[in-house]
Amino acid sequence: MAHRVTLIPGDGIGPEITAAARLVLEASGAPLEWEVVEAGEKVIPEFGTPLPPHVLESIRRNRVALKGPLTTPIGHGFRSVNVALRQELDLYACVRPAQTLPGIKTRYEHVDLIVVRENTEDLYAGIEHKVGKDAAESIKIVTREASTRIVRFAFELARREKRKKVTAVHKANIMKFTDGLFLACAREVAAAYPDIAFEEMIVDAMCMKLVQAPENYDVIVTLNLYGDIISDLAAGLVGGLGVAPGANIGDAAAVFEPVHGSAPKHAGQDKVNPLATILSGVMLLKHLGLNEAAERVFKGVTAVLREGKVLTYDLGGNARTSEMAAAIAAQIA
Structure with a gap:
C-alpha cells in the first residue's frame, strides 16, 4: 500500500533540495505518493498568508510531510x-540526529546522538512584555504534561532505535521551579524504563562535555531553548547544518525538514548540498516503518560521500545539487 506524503517545496533553495530528496527516496523503491502543496513567502500574494489552510489540511489528512525551508517575511x-x-x-x-558521516570534514569521528527538544512551551512560548521603558520581562512556562510527554517520547525513541542511554538536560540548580519540574518528570518517566540508562546533566556542563567527548551521549532530551542551542552545537560536531536533518513530531502528524534555512541568495543555482533534506527523508521512511528503504537511502548517501567524486561545493566538490542526488539514486539502484 502506498503512503501518501505531503510535499512542501518551500522558498529559496527549497524546490531544488526537495526535488533532490524526492528523486532519492523514489529510487529506494519506497511506496510513496506525493501531494505537492505550496507554502511560505511565495504564496502570500495569492492567499494573504504564508501558511494557507489547505496546507494544514493536507498534512492532517496524510499525517506526514516532507518540507523544504520556508521564509518568514520580516x-x-x-x-x-x-x-x-x-x-x-x-x-x-x-527530533534532530547528529551522526558522523564519511568524507565530511570534522574533528570528531564517532558521533551518533539524537537531540529531542520540547517544542511547545518554555521561553519560546513568546509570553513577554515591557516593564516600563527600560526593562522587559519574558515568562518561562513549563508544565508537567508537556515535560512528561517529551521525556516519554525520548525513552520510546531510544527503545525503538536500540539506544542505551537518555540524558535529561536542565538548569534546575538555578531555576528550581520550572527546570525543577521538568527534572522531576524526567526522573518519574525514567523509572518506567529500567532497560535504558538515565542520567541528568546541567545545560552548561552538557555543552562542554559534548565538545569534549560527544561519543559518550546517545539520546538527549531537554526543554525548548536548551534544545535549540544544543541541536545546533551537535550539528557543528558532525559538519554543520548542511548535514543536519530534523523532524517535528506529534501524535497526529509529523513534518520532516532540513534544519538549515532557505538561503535565497543561492536559489535557482542548483549548487546547494541536498544531504540535510535527503537525511530528513530517511527519518520520514523510518517513521512510516519503511526501514529497509531507509537503510538503502542511507547506504547510498554514505557510498557517494566515501567515493568523494560527486559532491557539492560546500563538501569540497563541484557537482550540482541534481548531480549529487542522481549519484545517490544510482548507488541505491
Whole structure:
C-alpha cells in the first residue's frame, strides 16, 4: 500500500533540495505518493498568508510531510511559519540526529546522538512584555504534561532505535521551579524504563562535555531553548547544518525538514548540498516503518560521500545539487 506524503517545496533553495530528496527516496523503491502543496513567502500574494489552510489540511489528512525551508517575511506581521506549523498541529517533539558521516570534514569521528527538544512551551512560548521603558520581562512556562510527554517520547525513541542511554538536560540548580519540574518528570518517566540508562546533566556542563567527548551521549532530551542551542552545537560536531536533518513530531502528524534555512541568495543555482533534506527523508521512511528503504537511502548517501567524486561545493566538490542526488539514486539502484 502506498503512503501518501505531503510535499512542501518551500522558498529559496527549497524546490531544488526537495526535488533532490524526492528523486532519492523514489529510487529506494519506497511506496510513496506525493501531494505537492505550496507554502511560505511565495504564496502570500495569492492567499494573504504564508501558511494557507489547505496546507494544514493536507498534512492532517496524510499525517506526514516532507518540507523544504520556508521564509518568514520580516516586518509584515506574519509569525514564523515553522512555529505556526508546530502550534497548529501540536508537533511537540523536535527530533534532530547528529551522526558522523564519511568524507565530511570534522574533528570528531564517532558521533551518533539524537537531540529531542520540547517544542511547545518554555521561553519560546513568546509570553513577554515591557516593564516600563527600560526593562522587559519574558515568562518561562513549563508544565508537567508537556515535560512528561517529551521525556516519554525520548525513552520510546531510544527503545525503538536500540539506544542505551537518555540524558535529561536542565538548569534546575538555578531555576528550581520550572527546570525543577521538568527534572522531576524526567526522573518519574525514567523509572518506567529500567532497560535504558538515565542520567541528568546541567545545560552548561552538557555543552562542554559534548565538545569534549560527544561519543559518550546517545539520546538527549531537554526543554525548548536548551534544545535549540544544543541541536545546533551537535550539528557543528558532525559538519554543520548542511548535514543536519530534523523532524517535528506529534501524535497526529509529523513534518520532516532540513534544519538549515532557505538561503535565497543561492536559489535557482542548483549548487546547494541536498544531504540535510535527503537525511530528513530517511527519518520520514523510518517513521512510516519503511526501514529497509531507509537503510538503502542511507547506504547510498554514505557510498557517494566515501567515493568523494560527486559532491557539492560546500563538501569540497563541484557537482550540482541534481548531480549529487542522481549519484545517490544510482548507488541505491
